[in-house]
Amino acid sequence: MAVAGLAVAAFATPAAALDISGAGASFPYPVYAKWAEAFKKETGNGINYQSIGSGGGIKQIKAKTVTFGATDAPLGGEELEKDGLVQFPMVMGGIVPVVNIDGVKPGELVLDGDTLAKIFMGEISNWNDPAIKKLNANINLPSQGIAVVRRSDGSGTTFNFTDYLSKVSADWKSKVGSATAVEWPVGIGAKGNEGVANNVSQTKGSIGYVEYAYAKQNKLSHTKLVNKDGKVVEPVTKTFQAAAANADWNSVPGFAVVLTNEPGADSWPITAATFILMHKVPANAEHAAEALRFFDWAYTKGGALAEELDYIPMPANVVSTVKAKWASDIKDASGKSLYSASK
Amino acid sequence: MADLALQNSGLSSSASVDRSRVLTRFKVGDATFKYITLGSAVTVLVILGGVIVALIEGSMPAFQAFGISFLWGQSWNPVTEKFGALAPVYGTIVTSLIAMLIAIPIGIGTAIFLTEICPPWLRRPIGTAIELLAGIPSIIYGIWGLFVFAPFLQSTVQPFLISLFGPIPVLSSVFAGPPYGIGTLTAGLILAIMVLPFVASISRDVFETVPAVLKEAAYGLGCTRWEVVRNVIIPYTRVGIIGGVMLGLGRALGETMAVTFVIGNAHRISASILQPGTTISATIANEFTEAVGDVYTSSLVALGLILFVITFFVLAAARLMLMRIEKRTGG
Numbered sequence: 001m002a003v004a005g006l007a008v009a010a011f012a013t014p015a016a017a018l019d020i021s022g023a024g025a026s027f028p029y030p031v032y033a034k035w036a037e038a039f040k041k042e043t044g045n046g047i048n049y050q051s052i053g054s055g056g057g058i059k060q061i062k063a064k065t066v067t068f069g070a071t072d073a074p075l076g077g078e079e080l081e082k083d084g085l086v087q088f089p090m091v092m093g094g095i096v097p098v099v100n101i102d103g104v105k106p107g108e109l110v111l112d113g114d115t116l117a118k119i120f121m122g123e124i125s126n127w128n129d130p131a132i133k134k135l136n137a138n139i140n141l142p143s144q145g146i147a148v149v150r151r152s153d154g155s156g157t158t159f160n161f162t163d164y165l166s167k168v169s170a171d172w173k174s175k176v177g178s179a180t181a182v183e184w185p186v187g188i189g190a191k192g193n194e195g196v197a198n199n200v201s202q203t204k205g206s207i208g209y210v211e212y213a214y215a216k217q218n219k220l221s222h223t224k225l226v227n228k229d230g231k232v233v234e235p236v237t238k239t240f241q242a243a244a245a246n247a248d249w250n251s252v253p254g255f256a257v258v259l260t261n262e263p264g265a266d267s268w269p270i271t272a273a274t275f276i277l278m279h280k281v282p283a284n285a286e287h288a289a290e291a292l293r294f295f296d297w298a299y300t301k302g303g304a305l306a307e308e309l310d311y312i313p314m315p316a317n318v319v320s321t322v323k324a325k326w327a328s329d330i331k332d333a334s335g336k337s338l339y340s341a342s343k
Numbered sequence: 344m345a346d347l348a349l350q351n352s353g354l355s356s357s358a359s360v361d362r363s364r365v366l367t368r369f370k371v372g373d374a375t376f377k378y379i380t381l382g383s384a385v386t387v388l389v390i391l392g393g394v395i396v397a398l399i400e401g402s403m404p405a406f407q408a409f410g411i412s413f414l415w416g417q418s419w420n421p422v423t424e425k426f427g428a429l430a431p432v433y434g435t436i437v438t439s440l441i442a443m444l445i446a447i448p449i450g451i452g453t454a455i456f457l458t459e460i461c462p463p464w465l466r467r468p469i470g471t472a473i474e475l476l477a478g479i480p481s482i483i484y485g486i487w488g489l490f491v492f493a494p495f496l497q498s499t500v501q502p503f504l505i506s507l508f509g510p511i512p513v514l515s516s517v518f519a520g521p522p523y524g525i526g527t528l529t530a531g532l533i534l535a536i537m538v539l540p541f542v543a544s545i546s547r548d549v550f551e552t553v554p555a556v557l558k559e560a561a562y563g564l565g566c567t568r569w570e571v572v573r574n575v576i577i578p579y580t581r582v583g584i585i586g587g588v589m590l591g592l593g594r595a596l597g598e599t600m601a602v603t604f605v606i607g608n609a610h611r612i613s614a615s616i617l618q619p620g621t622t623i624s625a626t627i628a629n630e631f632t633e634a635v636g637d638v639y640t641s642s643l644v645a646l647g648l649i650l651f652v653i654t655f656f657v658l659a660a661a662r663l664m665l666m667r668i669e670k671r672t673g674g
Contacts, residue, residue: 026632053632145521152608152625153419154633178421180633188523188619189608191629195489202494202524 017153023050024057024070028274069277072156077253087254089273092312094212098220112226113168122186149208154180160272164260177294213310239268285332377595402645426642426661439595441531450542458550477540485604497524519615528616530606538591544589549580589661600623623650
């Protein structure tokens with residue numbers, strides 16, 4: 001009996017002992033954690049994701065201490081080439097401006113990019129400013145100072161939000177620019193999405209920006225936005241996915257598309273994808289193959305779980321391009337493709 | 344030594360052999376003890392040295408890029424990679440000052456009440472409460488500050504301060520609105536609560552060391568309670584009180600999480616203490632995880648070095664002050 005038990009254990013161990021580690025962006029952490037749990041239940045293999053921030057994720061994958069890194073701000077083609085990395089988008093989220101104005105209900109206030117930039121630069125400082133009134137003829141806006149709330153910690157959310165403002169306002173681009181943290185002209189800084197949501201809900205006359213999920217959970221008044229095509233859109237799954245579908249994913253190496261200000265009548269202008277980084281020739285082929293199996297599983301079976309948490313799955317056309325990229329680019333030391341091998 | 348003496352009470356040749364062996368054992372034991380303690384002391388120095396070297400090395404790229412003007416540069420722009428330390432340094436000092444201004448009188452007052460005036464049955468509950476206050480983790484203060492304290496200040500205290508000091512020339516700019524709830528003043532108040540137990544419990548401990556005979560003599564001369572406190576207790580325990588205050592100041596300068604939650608985190612120097620600001624440790628905690636690029640990371644390390652130097656000088660100044668006092672009193 002003991003011998004039989006040992007033999008079984010010897011066979012079972014290699015399959016059960018796989019523990020893949022990844023690290024990086026905090027924005028997708030909740031969905032990665034949920035996926036990892038479901039994946040473990042199905043396959044017995046664990047995915048250990050450390051939410052240490054995009055900067056940390058990039059550093060760790062370059063240092064080869066993890067099987068995959070995760071970042072909200074995509075790396076450029078040159079940098080990917082230099083370090084022999086492959087980059088692909090995993091899941092998306094929407095970023096929405098939220099306001100706290102007496103009598104203004106969720107989705108009632110309409111803003112456009114230029115006005116939003118002026119508000120966050122302090123050039124528009126009162127809610128009854130003519131520029132806001134022009135967009136909202138049917139709302140009775142109070143004469144009240146605008147309190148700007150923004151993130152204090154470096155974050156992918158800030159990167160995408162400031163990237164959008166840079167695309168729609170030349171002034172913003174030259175004076176502030178875009179990064180995970182910027183030199184904000186006005187406003188108070190709050191820590192994390194939850195901090196911004198909390199400050200906006202506490203402060204009358206305030207405006208902030210948060211991940212869509214936080215706006216929904218905290219029952220904050222989100223705004224509508226005028227998109228690149230001049231259409232007024234609501235932040236919902238459909239408009240986030242429209243932005244992703246309308247983006248030109250093939251024109252840039254590493255899918256380094258920032259999904260802001262995308263064309264299309266239905267596109268929500270501040271949509272954000274979050275990215276995974278892996279080595280083209282991973283040090284541990286077995287781990288890398290298992291990580292790819294996890295990502296494949298997440299694309300095909302993880303959609304419902306993602307939507308439960310208010311994330312948006314990648315559209316099918318993007319997924320198939322990514323899978324082709326895996327098959328052609330990620331190889332073990334002997335040159336054998338790890339993705340097809342794992343199937 | 345006592346058992347050695349006992350062993351030697353009956354003198355014989357075998358006993359004298361024993362004696363030298365025992366003496367050698369004592370010598371070895373003493374030497375070992377000396378080296379173990381010396382080793383511990385040197386370890387502290389080595390660790391401290393390591394920290395200093397690592398901080399200096401890490402901050403070199405920043406100082407190379409900006410020179411010494413990093414110290415008084417006001418911009419903090421990750422996009423153009425232009426960094427200056429003045430705003431966080433200013434915030435660190437102002438919040439600590441507000442904290443000490445509030446915590447010192449309340450802390451010493453509490454300690455005096457506990458040792459001189461408090462009825463014995465009340466001493467234990469108040470003493471325990473103070474120690475509990477010191478034991479609360481700072482993140483709890485931060486959450487409490489953000490969700491409970493800041494909204495309270497925003498709706499009551501801050502509008503009152505703005506309208507009270509509005510007509511007074513200089514103070515009107517120190518208390519200029521709008522009331523955000525969070526900001527430099529809120530951070531200072533939270534810090535005051537956090538350092539209060541340090542000041543209070545150390546003051547209480549040193550007050551209890553005042554010999555009863557000194558106080559009784561003063562009372563015997565007809566001194567009032569206030570005069571005893573003012574002329575006997577405080578002068579007798581001055582060194583200890585300063586030690587407690589410095590310990591509190593040290594915590595206030597370096598406190599991170601609670602401050603990050605309530606200070607508003609704006610790299611800005613505003614005259615008004617109701618406006619958002621930032622501190623050195625809050626800036627590092629906020630931005631380190633997502634800082635990409637050598638100059639950015641290095642600037643954050645350089646901030647750490649500056650905080651280290653500030654703390655060092657505060658402690659050194661405290662030592663100097665204590666030495667002067669000791670010399671004057673001839674103690």
